[in-house]
Amino acid sequence: MIEQKNLTIEKAGMKLESGEISALQLTQYYLKNIKEKNTKLNAYLEVFQDAEEQAKKIDEGIKSGKDMGPLAGIPFAIKDNILINGKSASASSKILENYKATYDATVIEKLREAGAVFLGRVNMDEFAMGGSTENSAFGPTKNPYDERRVPGGSSGGSATALAADMALAALGSDTGGSIRQPASFCGEVGLKPTYGRVSRNGLIAMASSLDQIGPIARTVSDAEIIFNTIKGKDPLDLTTIEPKEIKIKIDKLKIGILNYNKNGVDKDVNKMMDNALETFHRVGHEIKEIELPYLKYSLPCYYIIMPAEVSSNLARFDGVKYGALKEGENLLGDYLKTRGYGFGKETKRRAMIGTYVLSSGYYDAYYTKAQEVRALIKKDFENAFNESNERVDAIILPTAPEAAFKLGEKTDNPLKMYLEDIFTVSANLTGVPAISLPAGFKELDGVKLPLGLQIIAPHFREDILFQLGKEFENANLITKY
Numbered sequence: 001m002i003e004q005k006n007l008t009i010e011k012a013g014m015k016l017e018s019g020e021i022s023a024l025q026l027t028q029y030y031l032k033n034i035k036e037k038n039t040k041l042n043a044y045l046e047v048f049q050d051a052e053e054q055a056k057k058i059d060e061g062i063k064s065g066k067d068m069g070p071l072a073g074i075p076f077a078i079k080d081n082i083l084i085n086g087k088s089a090s091a092s093s094k095i096l097e098n099y100k101a102t103y104d105a106t107v108i109e110k111l112r113e114a115g116a117v118f119l120g121r122v123n124m125d126e127f128a129m130g131g132s133t134e135n136s137a138f139g140p141t142k143n144p145y146d147e148r149r150v151p152g153g154s155s156g157g158s159a160t161a162l163a164a165d166m167a168l169a170a171l172g173s174d175t176g177g178s179i180r181q182p183a184s185f186c187g188e189v190g191l192k193p194t195y196g197r198v199s200r201n202g203l204i205a206m207a208s209s210l211d212q213i214g215p216i217a218r219t220v221s222d223a224e225i226i227f228n229t230i231k232g233k234d235p236l237d238l239t240t241i242e243p244k245e246i247k248i249k250i251d252k253l254k255i256g257i258l259n260y261n262k263n264g265v266d267k268d269v270n271k272m273m274d275n276a277l278e279t280f281h282r283v284g285h286e287i288k289e290i291e292l293p294y295l296k297y298s299l300p301c302y303y304i305i306m307p308a309e310v311s312s313n314l315a316r317f318d319g320v321k322y323g324a325l326k327e328g329e330n331l332l333g334d335y336l337k338t339r340g341y342g343f344g345k346e347t348k349r350r351a352m353i354g355t356y357v358l359s360s361g362y363y364d365a366y367y368t369k370a371q372e373v374r375a376l377i378k379k380d381f382e383n384a385f386n387e388s389n390e391r392v393d394a395i396i397l398p399t400a401p402e403a404a405f406k407l408g409e410k411t412d413n414p415l416k417m418y419l420e421d422i423f424t425v426s427a428n429l430t431g432v433p434a435i436s437l438p439a440g441f442k443e444l445d446g447v448k449l450p451l452g453l454q455i456i457a458p459h460f461r462e463d464i465l466f467q468l469g470k471e472f473e474n475a476n477l478i479t480k481y
Contacts, residue, residue, distance in 0.1 A: 009074055009169060009222040016062065016073045023062070023073030026168070027055035027117050030075045034119070034166045041142050043151075043160040045080055046088060047120040054117045061115075071229060072115030077167035079158050080121045081128060081204040082213065084108050091204045092136040093126045095342025096323045105202020106237065107171060107213050107230045114229045119167055122157030126344045128175055128206040129310070130154050131420040133182070134411055135346045142407070143185060146447040149404040152182030158216045159186035169226060170216040175206050176302055177399075177424025179214045180436035184399035184452025187438045189469070190216045191223045194459050195431030196241040198227075199234035207309035210302075210428040220437070220469035227462060243460040249467060255280050256290040256384055256392035260423075266402040268442040272451045273398060276439055279475045280396075280468070288392055292380040295426055297373050302425040303418060304357050304370035310347075311354025317342065349414065378430045385458040394464050397423045399436040399452030403444060423454060433457050435465040437472055 015021045031051060038044050048054075055075075061068040078084060081091040083101035085108075090096040104112065111118075125135040133141040133156025141156040143149040144164035151160040155172030159182035162170050172179040174192040183190025191214045198213045205211060215226035233242035257277060262270050281287055319325030319338035326337035343351070357366035384392055400420060410417040427434040439453035453472070457464040 007168065008219050009071065009217070009225050010219075012074060012168060013070070013072070023055040023058040023117060024052060026073055027051055027075050027119070030119055030165075030167055033164070037144075037164050037166060040147060041144060041160055041164055042139050043122050043141050043157045043164065043166060044077070044120045045090070045092070045123050045138055045157070048087065048118055051075070051117060051119050058115055058117065069113060069115035070225060071111060071169075073117060074115070075117045075119045075168050076111065077119055077122045077158055077161035077170040078108070079155055079170070079172045080124050081173060082108065082171055083202040083204070084118060084121070087121065089121065089204065090137075091127045092124045092138055093342060093344065093347065094137045094324060095317050095319070095338065096204075097137070099323050101202075103202065106199035106234045108202065110230050110232075111171075116169075122161050122170070124157055125154035126347050127204065127310070127314070128154040128173055128178055128211075129346050129350055131177070131181055131417055132405075132407075132410065133157060134407065135344055137344055140407060143404050145187070145449055146404065146445070148445075149406050149449070150185065152185035152400070152404065154178040155190075155216065156182045159183055159188055159190070162186070162188050162216055162218065168218075169222060171213060171226075172216050173203055173206075173211055173213050174428065175210045175212075176306060176421045176428050179216060180399050180424050180434060180452065180454060181420065183216050183436045185404040185450065187450030188216050188218060189220055189223045189438070190214070190436040190452075191227060191462070191465070192427055192434045193227060193231065193462060194433045195428075196239045197231050197433070197460065197462070199232070199237040199240050201234055201236035205313045207306045208313065209309060210306060212428070220435070220466055220473055223435070223469075224466045241460075250393070251284060253285045253393040253464070253468065254288050254391065255285050255468075256288055256395040258290060258292060258295070258395065258397060260397070264401060265398060266442065268403070268440070269398045269401060269451055272440045272453065273396070276396060276453050276472070279472060283471050283475055285468075290384055290392055290395070292377075292384060294373065294376040294380050298377055298426040298429060299418065299422055301370045301373045301377065302421065302429055303353075304366050305374065305429070307350040307354030308358050308367050309354065310350045311358060314343070314347070314351050346414070374429050377426060381426075381430045381432055381458075393457070394468060395456045397454045397456065399423060399454040403442040403449035403451055427456055432459055433462050433465055435469055437469050439472070439476070
């Protein structure tokens with residue numbers, strides 16, 4: 001009998017090592033849950049037929065006394081834009097619905113070496129473009145707390161799989177909040193690492209200067225275990241960096257709080273922030289008000305740079321080398337028909353915006369200006385985190401301005417949907433690491449919906465996120481299940 005209510009990677013690892021449970025039993029437990037729940041939630045697009053075989057090999061290794069790795073037997077859900085050799089990887093788009101990966105992403109190689117079991121690929125907004133997982137070509141994913149509501153996006157399938165007990169851990173990708181926001185909406189821990197800390201090799205690109213792979217997990221410790229497994233320099237991704245390891249526990253940290261516009265934020269989210277400040281003060285940290293003057297320009301800056309990179313990255317999808325092909329009368333006709341069929345509405349919208357801001361006559365007015373503003377936002381963070389006496393060690397913000405909203409509530413108003421990213425995009429523009437923690441609930445329509453607290457730290461200081469995250473968990477002991 002597997003007691004799953006509070007099972008974590010750490011607890012499961014001990015049970016597997018002691019022989020109390022087997023990797024096969026653990027995998028079968030999640031496969032059973034997927035079979036029972038996925039029809040309603042639509043988190044998994046495909047359950048891998050070899051999941052049990054993967055688990056059996058782990059069990060054989062454990063029995064023979066081999067060191068099978070820190071994630072031996074841990075069942076993972078993998079976002080549909082991360083390549084697994086021989087498996088489909090569609091990025092939840094019709095244009096790639098028949099594409100099979102020809103190699104493992106670097107993060108998959110590392111998880112495989114660490115003994116992870118891959119249960120299947122999970123739903124997402126098409127090419128990671130969205131904040132609700134309603135933009136998938138294969139139907140929306142639903143929030144397990146309330147099936148009338150979204151799980152967040154674009155990694156909504158990853159967050160739902162974990163929150164609905166259909167996986168013990170998950171990988172997502174974060175371009176403007178796509179790990180943190182669904183983690184917030186589904187009551188999980190979501191980590192966006194420092195840009196360059198985790199290889200993007202084998203990730204289907206959305207916006208290359210913003211994308212970052214990271215874990216969605218049940219606890220901060222679980223997120224740390226996964227991060228330590230997948231991080232590292234990779235010759236196949238020249239943006240990756242191996243910094244000097246810094247891991248010093250500091251008893252008293254300075255935590256920065258911003259005077260954001262509380263009128264545009266749900267009152268329960270504001271209350272959650274007040275409680276979080278009280279918690280950190282109680283455990284011995286100093287709270288300091290700070291200003292980031294250019295932070296208010298993050299969202300408009302992001303929605304110029306991101307579509308520009310989308311436009312460039314999606315140009316490769318023409319049906320010629322891989323993916324769907326719809327034949328026209330000539331080569332241009334092939335492109336028009338293939339992309340007209342293969343790309344969804346939001347993907348087309350962002351590609352067209354990006355093409356516009358990169359076009360002759362508009363490049364300097366939009367794209368160049370946005371890059372200049374991005375540099376100013378980055379400078380704001382550098383000033384806040386610098387080594388002077390005025391510096392702070394971390395900054396806290398809400399993850400999202402509200403709890404999970406209803407399916408269909410924002411689909412007809414793209415600007416309203418884009419505002420969901422208001423607290424998360426700055427970490428992607430600047431490359432700093434950020435984590436979302438479960439921090440309370442809001443009751444709506446008789447259902448308790450999770451709320452998320454976001455902590456941002458200086459480049460390569462994930463250790464600060466983990467320290468503060470664990471302290472917050474221990475101080476609050478929030479019951480999620």
